[in-house]
Amino acid sequence: MQKLSTAASLFYAVAVAALATAVIVGGEAAVVEQTFVVHEMNVTHLCNTTKIYVVNGQLPGPTVDVMEGDTVVVHVINRLPHGLTIHWHGVRQMRSCWADGAGFVTECPIPPGGQHTYRFNVTGQVGTLWWHAHVTCLRSTINGAFIIRPRDRKYPFPTPAKDVPIIIGEWWELDLLELDRRMLDGNFDDNPLSATINGKLGDLSNCSGTVEESFILDVKRGESYLLRVINTALFSEYYFKVAGHTFTVVGADGNYLTPYKTDIVTVAPGEAIDVLMVADAPPANYHMIALANQPPEPDLQIPELNSRGLVRYAGAAANNGGLPVAMPVMPNQHNTMPSYYFHANLTGLARPERHRVPMHVDERLFITLGLGSICRAGNTTTCKRGRSPETIVVATMNNVSFHHSNATALLERYYDGTSEGVYTEDFPVRPPRTYNFTNRDLIPPGPLEAALEPTSKATRLRRFKYNTSVEIVFQSTTLLQSDSNPMHLHGYDVFVLAQGLGNFNPKRDVNKFNYHNPQLRNTVQVPRGGWAAVRFLTDNPGMWYLHCHFEFHIIMGMATAFIVEDGPTPETSLPPPPSEFKRCGTNGLSQP
CATH class of the missing domain: 2.60.40.420 (Cupredoxins -  blue copper proteins)
Structure with missing residues (x-):
């Protein structure tokens, strides 16, 4: 592919800016339309010229600036030699899961030379979100702010x-x-x-x-x-x-x-x-x-x-x-x-007319977050551990390392009823064994980690009925490392009821839960050597990716996806793919 000069990049930025439009509908909500041209660009820092990947010649990329209730339309033109998607981080995507932009989860990547249009509404949200590439590490430079302003222009x-x-x-x-x-x-x-x-x-x-x-x-x-x-x-x-x-x-x-x-x-x-x-x-x-x-x-x-x-x-x-x-x-x-x-x-900010914490719980999950290892030699489990050359270090949730598809989109398979052989719906609700999750002797050189690090690699999801109240306790562990874990759930905001250090103790720590005015977040920072408890209602049908937002944790498998079934009415169900949606077989990526 021909590398773009700085002048060419600036041309794209100017030309694309001219394409951005806001068409007023009835004097209130608008259709805000932009075009993202994704391309390579050479940039010099620290005495070296580096090839990077950007949108419209900008780093960071262009800001999407809208008002609550607007419809967003973004045309993405991919001029990279690699496929990518654009994820609208934190946008609820109510009944628009097809536009979420999670690569190989809600859609196959836009292939080199291809283009795709994202269309969705921003309703019931005000403040700062952002957008970024959601295939490989490209989000490091393909990103930008996504600002939603109050329609009445009044802030609290x-x-x-x-x-x-x-x-x-x-x-x-x-x-x-x-x-x-x-x-x-x-x-x-x-x-x-x-x-x-x-x-x-x-x-x-x-x-x-x-x-x-x-x-x-x-x-x-x-x-x-x-x-x-x-x-x-x-x-x-x-x-x-x-x-x-x-x-x-x-x-x-x-x-x-x-x-x-x-x-x-x-x-x-x-x-x-x-x-x-x-x-x-x-x-x-x-x-x-x-x-x-x-x-x-x-x-x-x-x-x-x-x-x-x-x-x-x-x-x-x-x-x-x-x-x-x-x-x-x-x-x-x-x-x-x-x-x-x-x-x-x-x-x-307490807004009881809009945000009420579910006071009953239908399903509870306790999810441990850490590292593990799998053997390099095929399906064998008998290999030397302790970061030996015989193993690959992976990231896990409840001792399962997520296997990411690279040929099909999970949402398509779910919608079409063709998921057999692609994923299972048995993501565990608790870890397979209990241990002292925050014991520092689990960090190499140990000596306790070798017995706990063997894990499996699989695409294991969890299904929920519509309108289910779900409580999750995320527990950071010290297995092979002691990082914090910023956990991001697509398609939802969750109430952060409490957080703490050490191991979660339900007899003691439930008393700390804030039901009056908890934070409502799409990304929850689970503290290093600690835990965070969240609760939410499954009111948005579709396939929703859950993962740590450290990129090395995502790539290494600290992820799963939640399936939320349709509700009883068309208004509570996932609609068919919109006309602009390109199925995996039509965008240059074949299904297995």
Whole structure:
């Protein structure tokens, strides 16, 4: 494929922007239409020119900006040598599962040279979501903000002078397709070279004396700014601070929160956190920092990842009056407790007329999250463990590592009634054995992990009847590592009833459940060495992917899918595929 020059990329951006339209329907809801051209582009950072994959020549990609109740239409033209889908992360997709964009779950990828149109409504959601590629590691650079504004233009907090996406990501020099292949083989020794803020590495990174460009936020003293903080990174949760300033957290994942004051935001991969920042400091320049956290040893260590931007006041001297630019004091990168306290302190903005926690539970699942291993030699289970060359490290839920199809879409097979041999509906509701899930002696060099790490690789799903109340307790484990786990459920928001450290104890911990004003989230950060309890009602029929949002966990199998059956009426049932939907046999990918 011919590589696009910067000029060609800019041409695409301008031409595509001209195609974006908003057709008003009855003076209220609109049809918001955009075109995404996905292509390669060469970018130079840290003295090296790297081929990356982008939309419309932009990194991050274009923002989708709509009002509650609008219909979104996005035409995706794939000019990559690789298939991909676009997932609208956090959009409920009520009765539009066909447009969810989960590769090989709801659709087969758009093939090279192909195109596809996504069409869906955004109803009952206000705030910040995002979109990203959902095949392989491409979401590292193919991503952008998805903003839903209130139709009455009223917020339950002071209206900001401006709102600004703050998209935290990572800069990789390794080709993302090669990164995917390596992680699929159980190799997660590769690391990004830097963190990014809105695609810029920041002046902490330099090469041969050339300082990288920083993201700059221009502000006026006395005005407030809504920062829409999104973590698109493949590997890490991030701490975010601005020197001399505090935040008021007002929303997350397209839902309002009870205002919460803090000087630090922690945002895990997949999460979107809305914060108000008042420019109330003396006019000057102030640094912002995004710093990745990670578990301490004996977990495998990655280089310290951070990026630095700048808040620049109107009227401030160009040289900051000769004074050093203020730096925020950041937590230690191995201290994960600020994340735990940040997430535990968030509560939902009570709206009983719209959001009621189901008080009864029809089905309960207890899901352990960790790593395991399978033997390289076919179906044998008798191989040497302990990260030996005879095994492949995999990620698991209840000791099952999800086998991802690469030739068919699970939703199609479910809808057509042709699932035999493709998947089973026996995802376990609890782990096969009980042990001390947070015992640090399970982290290599152990010595207890070898007996627990053998696992299976299979496509095992769970089916629910329509309108079932489901409670899930996610338990992070220390099996082979002690990472946190940002769990994302497509098609749903879930009530986060509680979280805690250590092993979940139902006799003790149920008393901590918040039924009055819990957070309503699509991505739940299950703390390192801890647990999180969620509850939701299966009111959206279809096939919905559930996975950890660390990319290496997804690729290695920390995933499953939930089938939600049709309800009793057409209005509560999954409709047939829309006319623009391309079945797997018609988009260049054959069914097995």
